[in-house]
Amino acid sequence: MTSTRAARAREKENEVIALRLEGFDFDTIARKVGYRDRSGAWKAYQNALVRQGNDDETFEDAIRLELARLDALQASIFDAAQRGDLAAHDRVLKIMKHRDRLKGYAVAPRSRRGDSDQDDNDNVVVGPHKLDELRAKVRSERAGQ
Incomplete structure (x- = not known):
């Protein structure tokens, strides 16, 4: 029974990855896949990225997409961080930490x-x-x- 539950969880994680690659937000993904709210979809997405297989191109695509999004976020606040905005410093460091985790x-x-x-x-x-x-x-x- 546990293996069936784990298999279903992986199927849902794969659905979440596919929908995220299509550009859906986590609220929409949660509704489509059957999670109560966006946090369930986000957790499934994170779990899927963590268990990624190097030979699985879908996960590699998802990670590339997330890295590109992180790059865009960091670029948008990097000038403020360089000018001494401490809140921007913290955000840049968090983005860098998330990027390192994904890599x-x-x-x-x-x-x-x-x-x-x-x-x-x-x-x-x-x-x-x-x-x-x-x-x-x-x-x-x-x-x-």
Whole structure:
């Protein structure tokens, strides 16, 4: 029964990704997919991005789209941040943190209970194992050059 529930959750996450790529907002996505409100759709979207497969082009497209949106947001407030607007500084840093998370660069600190894949304070979902994978990838790319 749990595997059926998990399979349905993944189907819904895939629907959310597809609708987001079509440009729908999270309120509309929630109605179309069957979530109570936009937060359910947003959480499904985040979960789908986190579990992305490198061989799955749909997720790669979604991440590229989100990165482009983050770039546009950052560009819109970057001048204010450079002029010393502290609120703009904070926003730029949050955007950068979100971009790093999507790219897989953000790493959750180790929790008291051991390795954690999620930091409740910052919603960082990439654990230390991902950092090790990235380091290995960089080493192999450098060796190939």
